[in-house]
Amino acid sequence: MKSFSACPNRAIFPCIYRTRCGRNMELWFVRSFMALCVCFVCWTSLGLISSRDWSAFQRDTEVSWIVSDTAEEEVPACSLRYIIKKDDSLRKIFSFLVPVLQWHDSFIYSHWHKLQNEPLPYGWKDQPIDEIGRTLSLLSHPGNSRLFERKTPDACVRCAVVGNGGILKGSRQGKVIDSHDYVFRNRHSSDQATFFQSSTVQFWVNGAVFKSFEDDVGTKTSFYGFTTNTLENSLAAYYEDGFKEVPRDPGIGYIFIPAQTRDYTMLAAAILRVPVPSRPDKGDRPSTFFGYYPENHQFKMIHPTFIQYVTQRFLKSPQLDDYRDVYMPSTGALMLLTALHTCDQVSAYGFITDNYNNFSDHYYDKVMKPLTFYANHDMKMEGQLWKQLHSHKVLWLYQR
Template sequence: MKSWIFKLPFLALCVLFIYWKSVEFMSKEDWSTTYQRILSSSRAFLEVEDWTGNDIAEEEAVPACSMRHTIKKDDSLRKDFNFLVPVLQWRDTFTQPEWQKLHNSASPYGWKDQTYDEIGKTLSLLWHPSNSRLFMRNTTDECVRCAVVGNGGILKGSGQGKAINSHNYVFRVNGAITKGFEDDVGTKTSFYGFTTNTLKNSLASYYADGFIMVPRDPGIQYIFIPAGTRDYVMLAAAIQDKPVPSGYDMGDRPSQYFGDSPQVTQFKMLHPHFIKYVTERFLNSSLLKAYPDIYMPSTGALMLLTALHTCDQVSAYGFITDNYGEFSDHYFDKEKKGLVFYANHDMQMEGLLWKLLHSRKVMWLYQRQNPNTNSKNSTGKQERRK
């Protein structure tokens, strides 16, 4: 009996893999309907609540080019997207009512097992108004175009570097290697998104591939994903430019990651309300019930959804597509490595979401066929952003 217990996670992943292969052959109507059915059947796990806490809040005015106009014209999308949910947390979002809402919810959806003083002291360090937003528009009618760059092997040989650099802002995540891959992934980095765990794991896992430090481009902004206590502790140490005083990362010097004397304006942190909202509305996988202690949307998914809730036009590069099997796991892999699915993220569901939003013209997903592979599973198309 005991041996079966250890096999269950593996069996679950096998079932998910078979499911994913089946949706590759679905029509647009089929996979769109399937995604909505999966999402609605699992919604009950997270409690529905008012994330805004403000009945009179109004959405910001956006230019005519914004995909928000497309969303408002689509009945199903309009029900899922809520642009009043706070994307970032900072000093002014930490209030007693917020504490009451979040202190019983586990990370990354709240502050369970953390004290009022610990959270308050960390967020008090995010005192600058720029900590509350990703960017400011130069004019009210400025069309802000964002590229979110994942690390998928589909980018190897893609020649998308110039297109990526042409965006106003570029988001990168985890092992964001650009040196030696400039033609395919570009050189520009505006935002680097991570959890403390993914940051340190990426440096350890991809060092030999060239990821020797996180991006440190002039003006770069670091987006912390609060997956646990260590993210709040690391953020506080980074802002104060001091060694991490306690916990799992005790003794770490944040300067080795973010450079010497970083400015407070360089740091952002996603709001637990936002992570809970996007999980419930878009990526409420059955894995959340099976593995509640480890499942959450992937780093790339959270950055892409962040961009979709702040930018006017969003392009996604290096994310999972139908024919992911034709490409290596990462664009910087020296030898082809297959993409492996784990229970902490539902990559299949994320892929369905990107495909759905691409088809509804909410975002643009880079897709192409590997010229070195003849795959029946391929879309057979290579699209480029104009």
């Protein structure tokens, strides 16, 4: 038998397998290597992983999510989707077949089976199937399944997403924001606020304080997004700053983010117009928050698989390793990504920018308050994402 010592040091591995296994081993090694290469190319081309997330893949493989079996909707020529389709890197990250909202018809056994192993807010792990099913059965109006209806197939839906960032103070952007088709605003007590300006839709995030700031942030609200926890905390923490009630514009859409079981419970009580039957909100009445009884179609709820998808594709932070039980995209990020997956043009106001240190945490702060970072969100990663999407002209980010 040929001695290993006869092999030159720099060629010892080829020498070993030729000596011990012969040509069959060599062919097996080459074929295996080629198979791995083919798998990697297919994986990348199918969009299961982006180059930006390759390092994250080393930590954790991507979990597959629910996708619609219907064709992608037709959109007008102005839509950001055409920009995405022309960019290889963006096309691999974005998927417009992942459901954004959950409602009555989305609660089927195959979805339950797929999501029962994922914890909130990414799924329904450890959640009672009857309680989840009962809540979603109440979202039976067609309006619960979509944010808005296009007036005509070629109508360009322009959306603005509005946050509470201090960058908005003195911005004089109020009229521009209110000129959009829809305005999104949301509530999150620990995030810097966010704003978008490019559609007829406006989204609000964080405490929506209008009085004395109309010239900077506008007054129109089409959609208001929140979790029950952040809503209640914000009403207490920002009462003195003027956040005394949630927006109550006629026809406003209330977007629930299912971060905890209580979000499902609160939504059911709001639709049924009854007190919350269980802790920690037992006895609370949704009218305390909304001030009136909205119609069924005004209630929306983000789909767990959408939160899972945007986390893995856009905001797969290293904080997932150390804070997996609490980490999730901020409310503002979820509202902005919701707008990007439903509107044709999107603008963001009040979101974190490179020079965030130049501004207070909120535009309504009476004294300068620096932005504080918490473990449950990766605000710096979110800021980099908005910057990248702005540079690719997928959204317009207000900066100064």
